[in-house]
Amino acid sequence: MASVAAPAVRRRRRHLTHSKGFLAALLISPAVLFIGALVGVPLVLSVYLSLTDATAGSLTGPWVGLRNFTTVIHDPIFRGAVWHTFLITAISQAVVIVCAGLLAHALVRKFRGRWLLRFFVLLPWAAPISLTVIGFLWFYDPQFSIFNWFLIHLHIVGEANKPNWLGTPREALASIISVQAWRTIPFATVIFLAGISSIPQEVDDAAAIDGATGLRKFWYVSLPLQLPIAIVAVLFGIVFTATDMVVPYILTNGGPFNSTQVLTTYAFQQGINAGNVGEGAAIALFMVPVLAFVVVGMLFFARRAEVT
Protein backbone atom coordinates (compact mmCIF):
# COMPACT_ATOMS: atom_id res chain seq x y z
CA MET A 1 0.00 0.00 0.00
CA ALA A 2 2.63 2.44 1.07
CA SER A 3 4.76 1.90 -2.00
CA VAL A 4 1.79 2.64 -4.22
CA ALA A 5 0.94 5.89 -2.48
CA ALA A 6 4.49 7.22 -2.29
CA PRO A 7 5.00 8.53 -5.86
CA ALA A 8 1.72 10.39 -5.84
CA VAL A 9 2.63 12.12 -2.58
CA ARG A 10 6.07 13.02 -3.84
CA ARG A 11 4.71 14.57 -7.01
CA ARG A 12 2.22 16.58 -5.04
CA ARG A 13 4.98 17.82 -2.68
CA ARG A 14 7.19 18.96 -5.51
CA HIS A 15 4.33 20.88 -7.02
CA LEU A 16 3.64 22.56 -3.69
CA THR A 17 7.22 23.54 -2.95
CA HIS A 18 7.29 25.04 -6.38
CA SER A 19 4.47 27.47 -5.62
CA LYS A 20 5.47 27.67 -1.97
CA GLY A 21 8.54 29.76 -2.69
CA PHE A 22 6.48 32.32 -4.54
CA LEU A 23 3.78 32.37 -1.90
CA ALA A 24 6.37 32.77 0.86
CA ALA A 25 7.94 35.74 -0.90
CA LEU A 26 4.50 37.26 -1.33
CA LEU A 27 3.66 36.80 2.35
CA ILE A 28 6.97 38.12 3.66
CA SER A 29 7.45 41.09 1.34
CA PRO A 30 5.07 43.55 3.09
CA ALA A 31 6.99 43.10 6.34
CA VAL A 32 10.35 43.49 4.64
CA LEU A 33 9.18 46.57 2.72
CA PHE A 34 7.76 48.20 5.83
CA ILE A 35 10.91 47.58 7.84
CA GLY A 36 13.13 48.69 4.97
CA ALA A 37 11.24 51.95 4.63
CA LEU A 38 10.99 52.76 8.33
CA VAL A 39 14.24 51.33 9.70
CA GLY A 40 16.60 50.97 6.75
CA VAL A 41 15.95 54.35 5.14
CA PRO A 42 16.16 56.40 8.37
CA LEU A 43 19.33 54.54 9.30
CA VAL A 44 20.95 55.54 6.01
CA LEU A 45 19.57 59.06 6.42
CA SER A 46 21.07 59.40 9.86
CA VAL A 47 24.49 58.40 8.52
CA TYR A 48 24.02 60.99 5.77
CA LEU A 49 22.89 63.66 8.25
CA SER A 50 25.91 63.03 10.45
CA LEU A 51 28.12 63.98 7.50
CA THR A 52 26.32 67.27 6.89
CA ASP A 53 25.82 70.53 8.68
CA ALA A 54 22.04 70.12 8.70
CA THR A 55 20.19 72.35 11.12
CA ALA A 56 16.66 72.24 12.49
CA GLY A 57 13.88 72.07 9.96
CA SER A 58 15.75 70.51 7.07
CA LEU A 59 16.89 67.13 5.90
CA THR A 60 19.84 68.44 3.95
CA GLY A 61 22.81 70.62 4.65
CA PRO A 62 26.28 71.44 3.42
CA TRP A 63 28.52 68.38 3.30
CA VAL A 64 31.12 68.57 6.05
CA GLY A 65 32.65 65.12 5.89
CA LEU A 66 33.70 63.75 9.25
CA ARG A 67 33.79 67.14 10.95
CA ASN A 68 30.81 66.39 13.21
CA PHE A 69 32.57 63.29 14.45
CA THR A 70 35.83 65.08 15.20
CA THR A 71 33.97 67.91 16.95
CA VAL A 72 32.04 65.44 19.02
CA ILE A 73 35.06 63.34 19.98
CA HIS A 74 36.84 66.40 21.36
CA ASP A 75 33.76 67.49 23.27
CA PRO A 76 34.22 66.72 26.99
CA ILE A 77 30.45 66.46 27.51
CA PHE A 78 30.27 63.81 24.80
CA ARG A 79 33.13 61.86 26.35
CA GLY A 80 31.29 62.01 29.64
CA ALA A 81 28.16 60.77 27.90
CA VAL A 82 29.99 57.73 26.51
CA TRP A 83 31.43 56.94 29.94
CA HIS A 84 28.07 57.35 31.71
CA THR A 85 26.31 55.21 29.13
CA PHE A 86 28.89 52.49 29.73
CA LEU A 87 28.74 52.80 33.52
CA ILE A 88 24.95 52.77 33.70
CA THR A 89 24.67 49.81 31.34
CA ALA A 90 27.46 47.72 32.89
CA ILE A 91 26.52 48.18 36.53
CA SER A 92 22.75 47.90 36.10
CA GLN A 93 23.06 44.76 33.96
CA ALA A 94 25.48 43.12 36.39
CA VAL A 95 22.93 43.70 39.14
CA VAL A 96 20.20 42.34 36.86
CA ILE A 97 22.09 39.11 36.14
CA VAL A 98 22.57 38.31 39.82
CA CYS A 99 19.07 39.29 40.92
CA ALA A 100 17.22 37.74 37.99
CA GLY A 101 19.26 34.53 38.31
CA LEU A 102 18.30 34.15 41.96
CA LEU A 103 14.71 35.16 41.40
CA ALA A 104 14.20 32.81 38.46
CA HIS A 105 15.42 29.84 40.49
CA ALA A 106 13.08 30.79 43.30
CA LEU A 107 10.04 31.22 41.06
CA VAL A 108 10.50 28.11 38.92
CA ARG A 109 8.79 25.72 41.36
CA LYS A 110 5.11 25.70 42.07
CA PHE A 111 4.26 27.10 45.48
CA ARG A 112 1.45 28.78 47.36
CA GLY A 113 1.07 32.42 46.36
CA ARG A 114 3.20 32.10 43.27
CA TRP A 115 0.67 33.92 41.10
CA LEU A 116 0.62 36.91 43.44
CA LEU A 117 4.40 37.07 43.81
CA ARG A 118 4.82 36.78 40.07
CA PHE A 119 2.36 39.63 39.59
CA PHE A 120 4.40 41.84 41.92
CA VAL A 121 7.64 40.86 40.23
CA LEU A 122 6.26 41.60 36.77
CA LEU A 123 4.88 45.03 37.67
CA PRO A 124 7.98 47.10 36.80
CA TRP A 125 8.15 45.50 33.35
CA ALA A 126 4.43 45.67 32.55
CA ALA A 127 3.87 49.28 33.60
CA PRO A 128 4.80 51.94 31.02
CA ILE A 129 8.32 52.99 31.95
CA SER A 130 7.92 56.66 31.08
CA LEU A 131 5.13 56.82 33.65
CA THR A 132 6.80 54.86 36.42
CA VAL A 133 9.94 56.97 36.10
CA ILE A 134 7.82 59.99 37.01
CA GLY A 135 6.94 58.12 40.17
CA PHE A 136 10.63 57.89 40.93
CA LEU A 137 10.91 61.63 40.42
CA TRP A 138 8.70 61.92 43.47
CA PHE A 139 10.41 59.10 45.41
CA TYR A 140 13.75 60.90 44.87
CA ASP A 141 12.31 64.31 45.78
CA PRO A 142 14.95 66.36 47.65
CA GLN A 143 12.52 67.26 50.46
CA PHE A 144 10.05 64.41 50.67
CA SER A 145 11.90 61.38 49.34
CA ILE A 146 10.31 58.21 50.74
CA PHE A 147 13.69 56.49 50.49
CA ASN A 148 15.18 59.17 52.70
CA TRP A 149 12.27 58.74 55.13
CA PHE A 150 13.27 55.07 55.52
CA LEU A 151 16.98 55.91 55.77
CA ILE A 152 16.35 58.55 58.44
CA HIS A 153 14.04 56.32 60.48
CA LEU A 154 16.56 53.48 60.28
CA HIS A 155 19.17 55.98 61.49
CA ILE A 156 21.38 55.39 58.46
CA VAL A 157 21.47 59.08 57.58
CA GLY A 158 20.57 62.15 59.58
CA GLU A 159 17.83 64.65 58.73
CA ALA A 160 20.52 67.28 58.10
CA ASN A 161 22.73 65.33 55.71
CA LYS A 162 20.14 63.29 53.82
CA PRO A 163 21.13 62.59 50.22
CA ASN A 164 19.76 64.72 47.39
CA TRP A 165 19.19 61.86 44.99
CA LEU A 166 18.86 63.70 41.72
CA GLY A 167 20.69 66.91 42.60
CA THR A 168 24.24 65.68 43.16
CA PRO A 169 26.33 63.93 40.47
CA ARG A 170 27.18 60.62 42.18
CA GLU A 171 23.74 60.13 43.68
CA ALA A 172 22.04 61.02 40.39
CA LEU A 173 24.06 58.40 38.53
CA ALA A 174 23.26 55.83 41.22
CA SER A 175 19.56 56.71 40.99
CA ILE A 176 19.51 56.16 37.25
CA ILE A 177 21.37 52.87 37.59
CA SER A 178 18.90 51.64 40.22
CA VAL A 179 15.87 52.48 38.11
CA GLN A 180 17.40 50.80 35.05
CA ALA A 181 18.13 47.65 37.07
CA TRP A 182 14.70 47.75 38.71
CA ARG A 183 12.90 47.85 35.41
CA THR A 184 15.04 45.21 33.65
CA ILE A 185 14.99 42.55 36.40
CA PRO A 186 11.46 41.28 35.62
CA PHE A 187 12.12 40.77 31.91
CA ALA A 188 15.43 39.02 32.57
CA THR A 189 13.76 36.85 35.20
CA VAL A 190 11.07 35.81 32.74
CA ILE A 191 13.59 34.79 30.09
CA PHE A 192 15.83 33.06 32.64
CA LEU A 193 12.73 31.14 33.79
CA ALA A 194 12.13 30.06 30.20
CA GLY A 195 15.73 28.85 30.06
CA ILE A 196 15.42 26.84 33.25
CA SER A 197 12.14 25.23 32.30
CA SER A 198 13.46 24.34 28.84
CA ILE A 199 15.81 21.79 30.43
CA PRO A 200 14.19 18.39 29.86
CA GLN A 201 13.23 16.37 32.92
CA GLU A 202 15.39 13.47 31.64
CA VAL A 203 18.54 15.55 32.00
CA ASP A 204 17.58 16.34 35.58
CA ASP A 205 16.93 12.66 36.30
CA ALA A 206 20.16 11.55 34.65
CA ALA A 207 22.11 14.06 36.71
CA ALA A 208 20.39 12.83 39.86
CA ILE A 209 21.23 9.18 39.05
CA ASP A 210 24.86 10.15 38.48
CA GLY A 211 24.86 11.66 41.94
CA ALA A 212 24.96 15.35 41.00
CA THR A 213 23.12 17.45 43.56
CA GLY A 214 22.75 21.02 44.69
CA LEU A 215 25.44 23.41 43.57
CA ARG A 216 27.39 20.79 41.62
CA LYS A 217 24.35 19.95 39.55
CA PHE A 218 23.68 23.63 39.04
CA TRP A 219 27.25 24.37 37.93
CA TYR A 220 27.83 21.37 35.64
CA VAL A 221 24.33 20.60 34.35
CA SER A 222 21.70 23.32 34.73
CA LEU A 223 23.89 26.37 34.17
CA PRO A 224 25.49 25.33 30.85
CA LEU A 225 22.09 24.29 29.50
CA GLN A 226 20.29 27.51 30.36
CA LEU A 227 23.21 29.78 29.57
CA PRO A 228 22.47 30.50 25.88
CA ILE A 229 18.94 31.76 26.56
CA ALA A 230 20.12 33.66 29.62
CA ILE A 231 22.80 35.38 27.58
CA VAL A 232 20.24 36.41 24.98
CA ALA A 233 18.25 38.01 27.80
CA VAL A 234 21.35 39.84 29.03
CA LEU A 235 22.16 41.07 25.52
CA PHE A 236 18.62 42.43 25.32
CA GLY A 237 19.11 44.20 28.61
CA ILE A 238 22.33 45.76 27.34
CA VAL A 239 20.70 47.15 24.19
CA PHE A 240 17.63 48.44 25.97
CA THR A 241 19.63 50.13 28.70
CA ALA A 242 22.37 51.60 26.52
CA THR A 243 19.89 53.02 24.01
CA ASP A 244 17.25 54.09 26.50
CA MET A 245 16.37 57.75 26.76
CA VAL A 246 13.27 57.73 28.96
CA VAL A 247 14.88 57.11 32.34
CA PRO A 248 17.74 59.67 32.18
CA TYR A 249 15.60 62.20 30.27
CA ILE A 250 12.84 62.29 32.86
CA LEU A 251 14.95 61.83 35.99
CA THR A 252 17.79 64.29 35.34
CA ASN A 253 17.86 65.21 31.64
CA GLY A 254 21.64 64.88 31.80
CA GLY A 255 22.08 67.07 34.86
CA PRO A 256 23.35 68.15 37.29
CA PHE A 257 26.12 69.76 35.21
CA ASN A 258 26.05 66.98 32.57
CA SER A 259 27.07 64.46 35.22
CA THR A 260 24.43 61.98 34.03
CA GLN A 261 24.48 62.90 30.35
CA VAL A 262 24.21 59.77 28.18
CA LEU A 263 24.41 59.30 24.40
CA THR A 264 20.65 59.41 23.91
CA THR A 265 19.94 62.51 25.99
CA TYR A 266 22.89 64.35 24.47
CA ALA A 267 21.84 63.43 20.93
CA PHE A 268 18.36 64.73 21.74
CA GLN A 269 19.65 67.97 23.22
CA GLN A 270 21.99 68.63 20.30
CA GLY A 271 19.71 67.38 17.55
CA ILE A 272 16.29 68.63 18.66
CA ASN A 273 16.74 71.32 21.31
CA ALA A 274 19.89 72.99 19.94
CA GLY A 275 18.99 72.26 16.31
CA ASN A 276 22.38 70.79 15.34
CA VAL A 277 20.83 67.86 13.52
CA GLY A 278 24.14 66.75 12.00
CA GLU A 279 25.92 66.64 15.32
CA GLY A 280 22.97 64.96 17.02
CA ALA A 281 22.96 62.24 14.36
CA ALA A 282 26.70 61.75 14.81
CA ILE A 283 26.26 61.33 18.58
CA ALA A 284 23.41 58.84 18.13
CA LEU A 285 25.51 56.80 15.71
CA PHE A 286 27.93 56.02 18.52
CA MET A 287 25.29 53.56 19.72
CA VAL A 288 25.95 51.42 16.65
CA PRO A 289 29.04 49.64 18.12
CA VAL A 290 26.90 48.51 21.08
CA LEU A 291 24.28 47.24 18.65
CA ALA A 292 26.88 45.46 16.53
CA PHE A 293 28.35 43.77 19.59
CA VAL A 294 24.96 42.59 20.74
CA VAL A 295 23.89 41.40 17.29
CA VAL A 296 27.04 39.32 16.87
CA GLY A 297 26.62 37.88 20.35
CA MET A 298 23.00 37.06 19.70
CA LEU A 299 23.68 35.30 16.42
CA PHE A 300 26.41 33.28 18.09
CA PHE A 301 24.34 32.21 21.06
CA ALA A 302 21.12 31.65 19.15
CA ARG A 303 23.03 29.08 17.09
CA ARG A 304 24.53 27.51 20.20
CA ALA A 305 21.09 27.30 21.74
CA GLU A 306 19.77 25.44 18.76
CA VAL A 307 22.55 22.87 18.86
CA THR A 308 21.98 21.97 22.50
Added chain:
Amino acid sequence: MTRRLRHGLFTYGIAVPFAVVLAFPFVWMAVTSLKPQATVFDPTKTWSFHPTLANFGYLFHQTDYLRWVENSCFVGLLVVAITLAVAVPAGYALARLSGGVGRSLGIGIFLTYLVPPTLLFLPLSRVVAQYLHLSDRLWALVVVYPSFTIPFAVWLLMGFFKTIPQELEDAALVDGCSRLSTIFRIVVPISLPGILTVVIFTFSLVINEFVYALTFITSSTNRTLTVGVPTDLIRADLYNWPGIMAAILIPSIPLALVYNLFLNRFITGFTGGAFR
Protein backbone atom coordinates in the same frame (compact mmCIF):
# COMPACT_ATOMS: atom_id res chain seq x y z
CA MET B 1 10.66 16.59 54.38
CA THR B 2 13.74 18.62 55.33
CA ARG B 3 14.60 18.87 51.65
CA ARG B 4 11.16 20.26 51.01
CA LEU B 5 11.55 22.70 53.85
CA ARG B 6 14.87 23.86 52.46
CA HIS B 7 13.31 24.42 49.04
CA GLY B 8 10.47 26.34 50.65
CA LEU B 9 12.88 28.51 52.58
CA PHE B 10 14.89 29.22 49.44
CA THR B 11 11.79 30.02 47.40
CA TYR B 12 10.10 32.33 49.87
CA GLY B 13 13.35 33.69 51.25
CA ILE B 14 14.25 35.01 47.82
CA ALA B 15 10.93 35.60 46.09
CA VAL B 16 9.26 37.57 48.87
CA PRO B 17 12.01 40.19 49.46
CA PHE B 18 12.43 40.69 45.72
CA ALA B 19 8.68 41.04 45.20
CA VAL B 20 8.60 43.62 48.01
CA VAL B 21 11.43 45.68 46.51
CA LEU B 22 10.14 45.47 42.94
CA ALA B 23 6.54 46.27 43.84
CA PHE B 24 7.19 48.86 46.54
CA PRO B 25 7.20 51.84 44.16
CA PHE B 26 3.69 50.88 43.09
CA VAL B 27 2.52 50.48 46.66
CA TRP B 28 3.86 53.91 47.45
CA MET B 29 2.22 55.35 44.32
CA ALA B 30 -1.09 53.86 45.44
CA VAL B 31 -0.70 55.31 48.94
CA THR B 32 0.26 58.73 47.58
CA SER B 33 -2.58 58.77 45.07
CA LEU B 34 -5.09 58.49 47.92
CA LYS B 35 -3.58 61.27 50.01
CA PRO B 36 -5.15 64.71 50.14
CA GLN B 37 -2.94 67.05 48.15
CA ALA B 38 -1.92 69.06 51.25
CA THR B 39 -0.71 66.11 53.35
CA VAL B 40 1.75 65.03 50.67
CA PHE B 41 4.08 67.84 51.63
CA ASP B 42 3.71 67.22 55.37
CA PRO B 43 6.52 64.95 56.57
CA THR B 44 4.61 63.95 59.71
CA LYS B 45 1.77 62.53 57.61
CA THR B 46 3.81 59.83 55.91
CA TRP B 47 1.44 56.95 56.67
CA SER B 48 -1.51 58.49 58.52
CA PHE B 49 -4.09 60.45 56.54
CA HIS B 50 -7.71 60.35 55.43
CA PRO B 51 -7.81 58.64 52.04
CA THR B 52 -9.56 60.54 49.27
CA LEU B 53 -10.41 60.00 45.63
CA ALA B 54 -10.25 63.72 44.89
CA ASN B 55 -6.98 63.28 42.99
CA PHE B 56 -8.63 60.98 40.49
CA GLY B 57 -11.34 63.60 40.04
CA TYR B 58 -8.71 66.26 39.43
CA LEU B 59 -7.09 64.02 36.83
CA PHE B 60 -10.30 63.34 34.94
CA HIS B 61 -11.85 66.80 35.08
CA GLN B 62 -9.05 69.33 35.19
CA THR B 63 -6.43 67.82 32.90
CA ASP B 64 -6.29 66.37 29.40
CA TYR B 65 -5.66 62.93 30.90
CA LEU B 66 -8.67 61.18 29.39
CA ARG B 67 -7.83 62.71 26.03
CA TRP B 68 -4.31 61.23 26.25
CA VAL B 69 -5.70 57.81 27.16
CA GLU B 70 -8.00 58.08 24.17
CA ASN B 71 -5.09 59.10 21.90
CA SER B 72 -2.94 56.22 23.11
CA CYS B 73 -5.75 53.74 22.51
CA PHE B 74 -6.47 55.18 19.06
CA VAL B 75 -2.85 54.81 18.00
CA GLY B 76 -2.57 51.45 19.75
CA LEU B 77 -5.56 49.87 18.03
CA LEU B 78 -4.58 51.07 14.56
CA VAL B 79 -0.99 49.94 15.00
CA VAL B 80 -2.15 46.54 16.24
CA ALA B 81 -4.32 46.18 13.14
CA ILE B 82 -1.50 47.13 10.76
CA THR B 83 0.95 44.92 12.62
CA LEU B 84 -1.30 41.86 12.47
CA ALA B 85 -2.07 42.37 8.77
CA VAL B 86 1.64 42.43 7.95
CA ALA B 87 3.11 40.11 10.58
CA VAL B 88 0.71 37.14 10.48
CA PRO B 89 1.50 36.25 6.83
CA ALA B 90 5.21 36.95 7.30
CA GLY B 91 5.43 34.96 10.52
CA TYR B 92 3.64 32.03 8.94
CA ALA B 93 5.85 32.01 5.85
CA LEU B 94 9.00 32.24 7.93
CA ALA B 95 7.90 29.40 10.20
CA ARG B 96 7.21 27.14 7.24
CA LEU B 97 10.19 28.09 5.06
CA SER B 98 12.42 25.10 5.50
CA GLY B 99 16.18 25.33 5.81
CA GLY B 100 18.49 28.21 6.42
CA VAL B 101 16.67 30.89 4.41
CA GLY B 102 13.64 31.12 6.67
CA ARG B 103 15.77 31.08 9.79
CA SER B 104 18.23 33.71 8.60
CA LEU B 105 15.47 35.96 7.33
CA GLY B 106 13.55 35.52 10.58
CA ILE B 107 16.55 36.43 12.67
CA GLY B 108 17.31 39.31 10.30
CA ILE B 109 13.83 40.77 10.77
CA PHE B 110 14.06 40.26 14.49
CA LEU B 111 17.40 42.05 14.74
CA THR B 112 15.83 45.18 13.29
CA TYR B 113 13.75 45.24 16.49
CA LEU B 114 17.00 46.04 18.28
CA VAL B 115 17.58 49.23 16.27
CA PRO B 116 16.37 51.76 18.84
CA PRO B 117 14.09 54.76 18.24
CA THR B 118 16.79 56.90 19.83
CA LEU B 119 18.94 56.22 16.75
CA LEU B 120 16.22 56.92 14.19
CA PHE B 121 14.19 59.78 15.65
CA LEU B 122 16.28 62.60 14.15
CA PRO B 123 15.87 61.65 10.46
CA LEU B 124 12.34 60.34 11.04
CA SER B 125 11.20 63.59 12.63
CA ARG B 126 12.27 65.43 9.48
CA VAL B 127 10.68 62.85 7.18
CA VAL B 128 7.43 63.04 9.13
CA ALA B 129 7.37 66.84 8.98
CA GLN B 130 8.62 67.47 5.45
CA TYR B 131 7.54 64.53 3.33
CA LEU B 132 4.55 63.09 5.13
CA HIS B 133 3.25 66.46 6.44
CA LEU B 134 2.17 64.74 9.63
CA SER B 135 3.90 66.80 12.30
CA ASP B 136 1.80 67.09 15.43
CA ARG B 137 -0.63 64.46 14.12
CA LEU B 138 -1.34 61.12 15.75
CA TRP B 139 -1.18 59.58 12.29
CA ALA B 140 2.59 60.16 12.35
CA LEU B 141 2.78 57.68 15.22
CA VAL B 142 0.45 55.26 13.46
CA VAL B 143 2.80 55.25 10.47
CA VAL B 144 6.08 54.98 12.39
CA TYR B 145 5.24 52.60 15.24
CA PRO B 146 4.90 49.48 13.06
CA SER B 147 8.64 49.83 12.41
CA PHE B 148 9.28 48.25 15.80
CA THR B 149 6.03 46.35 16.39
CA ILE B 150 6.26 44.36 13.12
CA PRO B 151 9.70 42.79 13.81
CA PHE B 152 8.59 41.95 17.35
CA ALA B 153 5.28 40.47 16.22
CA VAL B 154 6.80 38.52 13.33
CA TRP B 155 9.23 36.93 15.76
CA LEU B 156 6.55 35.94 18.29
CA LEU B 157 4.18 34.65 15.60
CA MET B 158 6.95 32.65 13.98
CA GLY B 159 7.50 30.95 17.34
CA PHE B 160 3.79 30.17 17.69
CA PHE B 161 3.33 28.89 14.14
CA LYS B 162 6.26 26.52 14.54
CA THR B 163 4.40 24.74 17.32
CA ILE B 164 1.57 23.80 14.92
CA PRO B 165 2.21 20.31 13.50
CA GLN B 166 2.87 20.33 9.76
CA GLU B 167 0.70 17.19 9.42
CA LEU B 168 -2.40 19.17 10.30
CA GLU B 169 -1.91 21.47 7.36
CA ASP B 170 -0.91 18.63 5.06
CA ALA B 171 -4.18 16.92 5.90
CA ALA B 172 -6.13 20.03 4.94
CA LEU B 173 -4.13 20.35 1.72
CA VAL B 174 -4.80 16.71 0.82
CA ASP B 175 -8.49 17.32 1.47
CA GLY B 176 -8.39 19.96 -1.23
CA CYS B 177 -7.90 23.15 0.76
CA SER B 178 -5.75 25.75 -0.98
CA ARG B 179 -2.73 26.96 0.94
CA LEU B 180 -4.26 30.37 1.62
CA SER B 181 -7.49 28.94 2.94
CA THR B 182 -5.43 26.52 5.03
CA ILE B 183 -3.85 29.53 6.67
CA PHE B 184 -7.18 31.14 7.45
CA ARG B 185 -9.15 28.01 8.32
CA ILE B 186 -6.55 25.95 10.18
CA VAL B 187 -3.51 27.95 11.20
CA VAL B 188 -5.12 31.18 12.38
CA PRO B 189 -7.89 29.58 14.48
CA ILE B 190 -5.41 27.22 16.17
CA SER B 191 -2.97 29.98 16.97
CA LEU B 192 -5.62 32.41 18.17
CA PRO B 193 -4.19 32.45 21.73
CA GLY B 194 -0.78 33.24 20.26
CA ILE B 195 -2.22 35.99 18.09
CA LEU B 196 -4.00 37.43 21.13
CA THR B 197 -0.65 37.46 22.94
CA VAL B 198 0.83 39.42 20.05
CA VAL B 199 -2.08 41.86 20.20
CA ILE B 200 -1.50 42.50 23.89
CA PHE B 201 2.25 42.90 23.74
CA THR B 202 2.10 45.03 20.58
CA PHE B 203 -0.47 47.28 22.21
CA SER B 204 1.68 47.65 25.28
CA LEU B 205 4.76 48.46 23.16
CA VAL B 206 2.73 51.28 21.63
CA ILE B 207 1.53 52.54 25.02
CA ASN B 208 5.16 52.45 26.22
CA GLU B 209 6.76 54.35 23.36
CA PHE B 210 8.19 57.70 24.36
CA VAL B 211 10.87 59.11 22.06
CA TYR B 212 8.83 59.33 18.83
CA ALA B 213 5.77 60.62 20.67
CA LEU B 214 7.93 63.29 22.29
CA THR B 215 9.52 64.49 19.04
CA PHE B 216 6.58 64.22 16.63
CA ILE B 217 3.77 65.63 18.77
CA THR B 218 3.82 69.23 19.97
CA SER B 219 0.35 70.20 21.13
CA SER B 220 -1.11 69.11 24.44
CA THR B 221 -4.36 67.67 23.11
CA ASN B 222 -2.53 65.42 20.64
CA ARG B 223 -0.20 63.91 23.20
CA THR B 224 -0.23 60.27 24.14
CA LEU B 225 -0.38 59.02 27.69
CA THR B 226 3.36 58.48 28.10
CA VAL B 227 4.31 61.98 26.97
CA GLY B 228 1.29 63.88 28.26
CA VAL B 229 1.84 62.96 31.90
CA PRO B 230 5.56 63.88 32.14
CA THR B 231 5.32 67.06 30.04
CA ASP B 232 1.95 68.52 30.97
CA LEU B 233 1.33 67.36 34.52
CA ILE B 234 4.88 68.22 35.62
CA ARG B 235 4.92 71.84 34.63
CA ALA B 236 3.21 74.03 37.17
CA ASP B 237 5.16 75.24 40.19
CA LEU B 238 3.52 72.95 42.70
CA TYR B 239 3.04 69.51 41.21
CA ASN B 240 -0.09 67.62 42.11
CA TRP B 241 1.85 64.50 43.06
CA PRO B 242 -1.18 62.44 44.19
CA GLY B 243 -2.85 63.13 40.85
CA ILE B 244 0.30 62.17 38.98
CA MET B 245 0.57 58.92 40.94
CA ALA B 246 -3.03 58.12 40.01
CA ALA B 247 -2.18 58.85 36.38
CA ILE B 248 0.63 56.29 36.55
CA LEU B 249 -1.37 53.57 38.26
CA ILE B 250 -4.44 53.68 36.02
CA PRO B 251 -2.77 52.12 32.95
CA SER B 252 -0.13 50.15 34.88
CA ILE B 253 -2.32 47.81 36.92
CA PRO B 254 -4.46 46.46 34.04
CA LEU B 255 -1.34 46.00 31.90
CA ALA B 256 0.37 44.04 34.66
CA LEU B 257 -2.70 41.81 35.03
CA VAL B 258 -2.81 40.90 31.33
CA TYR B 259 0.97 40.42 31.25
CA ASN B 260 0.61 37.90 34.03
CA LEU B 261 -2.19 36.09 32.22
CA PHE B 262 -0.32 35.84 28.94
CA LEU B 263 3.19 35.39 30.29
CA ASN B 264 3.56 31.70 29.46
CA ARG B 265 2.42 32.22 25.90
CA PHE B 266 4.77 35.14 25.52
CA ILE B 267 7.68 32.93 26.60
CA THR B 268 6.66 30.22 24.14
CA GLY B 269 6.63 32.65 21.25
CA PHE B 270 9.66 34.63 22.30
CA THR B 271 12.01 31.71 22.80
CA GLY B 272 10.26 29.45 20.28
CA GLY B 273 11.51 31.25 17.20
CA ALA B 274 15.17 30.68 17.92
CA PHE B 275 15.38 27.82 20.29
CA ARG B 276 13.66 24.88 18.73
